[in-house]
Amino acid sequence: MENQTGTSVLITGASSGIGYELARCFAREHFHIIMVAHHEQKLREAAERLELEFQHVPIDTIAADLTRDNAPDEIFAEVQRRRWQVEVLVNNAGFGEYGLFSDSDLRKELAMIHLNVISLVHLTKLFLPEMLSRNTGKILQLGSVASFMPAPLQAVYGATKAFILSFGEALQEELKDTSVSVTVLCPPATDTNFFKVAGAENSKMAQGNLATAEEVAAGGFEALMKGEARAVPTFTAKAQIAASNILPHSVMAAAMHQQSAEEKPKKATRSRKESSSPATMAQNAPAETTPKKRAPSRKKE
Ligand SMILES: NC(=O)c1ccc[n+]([C@@H]2O[C@H](COP(=O)([O-])OP(=O)(O)OC[C@H]3O[C@@H](n4cnc5c(N)ncnc54)[C@H](OP(=O)(O)O)[C@@H]3O)[C@@H](O)[C@H]2O)c1
Numbered sequence: 001m002e003n004q005t006g007t008s009v010l011i012t013g014a015s016s017g018i019g020y021e022l023a024r025c026f027a028r029e030h031f032h033i034i035m036v037a038h039h040e041q042k043l044r045e046a047a048e049r050l051e052l053e054f055q056h057v058p059i060d061t062i063a064a065d066l067t068r069d070n071a072p073d074e075i076f077a078e079v080q081r082r083r084w085q086v087e088v089l090v091n092n093a094g095f096g097e098y099g100l101f102s103d104s105d106l107r108k109e110l111a112m113i114h115l116n117v118i119s120l121v122h123l124t125k126l127f128l129p130e131m132l133s134r135n136t137g138k139i140l141q142l143g144s145v146a147s148f149m150p151a152p153l154q155a156v157y158g159a160t161k162a163f164i165l166s167f168g169e170a171l172q173e174e175l176k177d178t179s180v181s182v183t184v185l186c187p188p189a190t191d192t193n194f195f196k197v198a199g200a201e202n203s204k205m206a207q208g209n210l211a212t213a214e215e216v217a218a219g220g221f222e223a224l225m226k227g228e229a230r231a232v233p234t235f236t237a238k239a240q241i242a243a244s245n246i247l248p249h250s251v252m253a254a255a256m257h258q259q260s261a262e263e264k265p266k267k268a269t270r271s272r273k274e275s276s277s278p279a280t281m282a283q284n285a286p287a288e289t290t291p292k293k294r295a296p297s298r299k300k301e
Pocket of ligand 1: 012013014015016017018019036037038039040042043064065066067092093094095096115142143144145186187188189190191192193194195197213
């Protein structure tokens with residue numbers, strides 16, 4: 001790949017997980033990296049770690065809470081003030097909220113919609129025109145396997161990810177005659193802080209066969225650089241998406257419900273491999289659950 005010295009990438013949610021690993025991918029290619037995240041201290045520490053590993057790569061940080069309305073405008077203004085030319089925009093920041101919708105935290109869900117959807121649209125709106133005027137640029141939108149199917153126990157989160165896929169694919173069509181590309185990265189359950197932030201640490205999904213942030217980022221980076229429409233980085237993710245193309249959404253919803261349910265006591269559990277295979281997804285009915293505060297499953301009486 002060409003040496004990208006002087007070219008800037010702006011990555012939201014770059015302080016941990018998939019965003020941090022994406023920053024490492026760009027650092028290997030000598031991009032100027034603009035890391036954006038909410039918590040300043042954590043962001044600074046992540047930037048220091050990156051600087052230590054890639055000593056000749058220019059790295060800057062912008063701390064911003066992207067659940068705030070004006071955060072994208074402030075980030076864009078800072079980028080313009082510093083005269084950075086953002087060639088690649090990575091809309092990666094996001095979080096989930098776990099539980100039955102009737103019991104889950106509305107404030108957290110509204111903030112999630114703001115971060116996962118509104119800030120992503122807002123940043124794309126701000127950075128796209130300059131890319132178009134230069135007729136060069138790349139945008140990576142963080143979707144999920146959940147973009148393709150209903151996500152019981154993460155109902156709002158799944159809907160935000162479905163929005164991102166729909167939005168990304170519409171832009172791909174609108175931009176097809178330009179040299180600006182949009183790629184949607186669709187990871188499966190991945191070993192990051194995501195499950196802790198969502199309150200889903202006890203879910204089967206969190207305790208199953210997780211992808212690594214490194215492999216997800218590598219798959220996303222490769223597809224982005226090739227200008228591909230979609231990046232589905234692991235076999236598990238490909239199998240789940242293939243199943244969603246064949247099976248009715250009600251079956252996928254039941255399978256996702258089971259996968260997202262809280263882990264049963266060890267003696268009653270299936271093997272990890274079995275619980276995440278597409279064949280099992282197709283066969284399984286909604287799960288019984290082990291209650292934490294309240295069982296995240298409700299059956300008709
Ligand atoms: N892990 C998975 O299983 C999985 C699967 C599919 C898709 N994804 C998607 O991958 C993306 C990255 O998540 P991850 O798994 O890497 O989780 P993560 O390790 O928790 O990283 C989330 C990043 O987003 C930042 N962030 C959170 N709230 C923010 C806010 N209000 N303003 C600005 N930045 C904020 C975090 O920074 P602070 O800590 O400073 O807030 C952090 O840098 C998300 O869009 C997620 O939906 C994850």
